[in-house]
Each structure stands twice: as C-alpha cells, then as structure tokens.
Amino acid sequence: MKAVVVVVIAGIALAAALEQPVPVKDMPVGKSVNGRITMGYPATEGKVPYIVSLVFSNGNGGSWFCGGSIIGHTWVLTAAHCTNGASSVTIAYGSVRRHQPQFTHVVQQNDILQHEAYSTKTLNNDISLIRTPHVDFWSLVDKVELPRYEDRYNNYYGWWALLSGWGKTSDDSGVSDYLNCVDIQIADNSVCESYYGSTTITPNHVCIATPENKGSCSGDSGGPLVLHDVNRQVGIVSFGSSAGCLSNSPKGLTRVTGYLDWIRDHTGISY
Incomplete structure (x- = not known):
C-alpha cells in the first residue's frame, strides 16, 4: 500500500556541493559496513527468485x-x-x-x-x-514483472520497495557471498536533484534517500528495486555519491517506467 511520502531533512542538500554521480559498483565503502546492501538483512531462499x-x-x-x-x-x-x-x-x-x-x-x-x-x-x-x-x-x-503501461507516469513517491544484491562489505573485501535485502521508501526526485543537480537527475530516475544508511553499495549495480505490494520492478541500481556508501547521501536508480x-x-x- 502506498505510504506517506518521505520527509527528507533539508540539510542533506545544503551540506554538499553538487556531485558527479559515481556508478554504484565503483562507490567507496567504509570498513564498518554491516550488511552488504548497507544496513539490510539476509535474504531467505526463494525471497528474490528474479x-x-x-x-x-x-x-x-x-x-x-x-x-x-x-x-x-x-x-x-x-x-x-x-x-x-x-x-x-x-x-x-x-x-x-x-x-x-x-x-x-x-x-x-x-x-x-x-x-x-x-x-x-x-x-x-x-x-x-x-x-x-x-x-x-x-x-x-x-x-519479476515490469510496470504496466497505465502506470508509466506514476512517480511512486512514498511507496515501499525491496532492494537486493551482493554488494561489498568493505574496501578490502570482495562482493558478498550471501544475498542481502533492504526495504526502501522511494523519495521525491528533488532530493537527488538537490544533491547531484538537474543535469544529472531527470524524470527517468528514481531517487532513494538514505538517512539511516540503508541502500545499495559497491557490487549492487544493476540490481532491481521491486515494489512490495505488486512485485513489479520500478528501478535499476545506478549511481551514488563519491563520499561513500555510509555518507547518508541519496542514490539514483534508472526509472523503469521511462x-x-x-x-x-x-x-x-x-x-
């Protein structure tokens, strides 16, 4: 069910100058990351068959x-x-x-x-x-199913979705051996636009804010963001901040409806 749209702290945008996006597979990560997909949880067998x-x-x-x-x-x-x-x-x-x-x-x-x-x-x-x-x-x-044509103009702001992947645990490690998941609420694109600029962020992006450092990390690139309620993929993991996975910076995904x-x-x- 659609949830209340995330209210994002304005300080995220004010604290950083506009950044060039970094492919998630190349993002730096801190040595204290817990959970591959940062701050996530291990997937059970069959939870993410796609x-x-x-x-x-x-x-x-x-x-x-x-x-x-x-x-x-x-x-x-x-x-x-x-x-x-x-x-x-x-x-x-x-x-x-x-x-x-x-x-x-x-x-x-x-x-x-x-x-x-x-x-x-x-x-x-x-x-x-x-x-x-x-x-x-x-x-x-x-x-996994794709969005329907009738939903092509749905921005999904405030909807909850599942992100999954085998991202890295630290700068010194390889990708994780075990699949991890995290539950993400889709944010307004203005959150990412304030951080990366309007040249980078377009209507063909999905934005996720990471106030609790929940999100994708190096190794999760290309992975799916799938709506909880209807099991449809609305995003593809694309880019984040050069400040790293635990920087509380928003992350951008390719918007499948585009x-x-x-x-x-x-x-x-x-x-």
Missing part, C-alpha cells in the same frame, strides 16, 4: 560484478554501466549464496543490448538488456 548475479569480462583479463533481474524466459535487465565494455557475461541463477547457483549461462557481447543513448558522464539512460538461453521458471528462479517502449521494442515484453 535476481541474478552477473560477472562481466572485457576479454583482456578484466572482470567486474553486478546484479540483474529476470524479466522473461530469455531476458535479463541490468544497468548500462555494468555492460559497458563487456565482451561476455556469466549469469548465475537461483541462489542466495553467490557461489552456489542453481545453474549458469555464459552470454557473449552480441546478446548484450546496451541503451544507445547511455552517457558515461551523467549515467543517464543507464539500462541494458541481456538475451539469454531459455530459462524455465520455478520457486527459486522466476521473473524505458517501457525501449524494453518492449527489443524483447516484446509489456504489461
């Missing part, structure tokens, strides 16, 4: 980790800053422990569809699709 872990390779020995979501039998949704520069990706399905998936698929560059207008500077249009071999759905591996036509045109998926 999430996948993604290990990208650039073909030259470089690799990086992100999250993604299953949106159809042959499609995964993630962030463009995750796919950018990748020559292949290994997709792991159906696990809370990252190293113990139900199965994996390796997908090559030709099946990675990055938004043609993605900007590495502002991180606008931070969305990509990955075409996969056919995946059957069951209790541990299932799709790309329903783009997703439909490439996948045929619509609601």
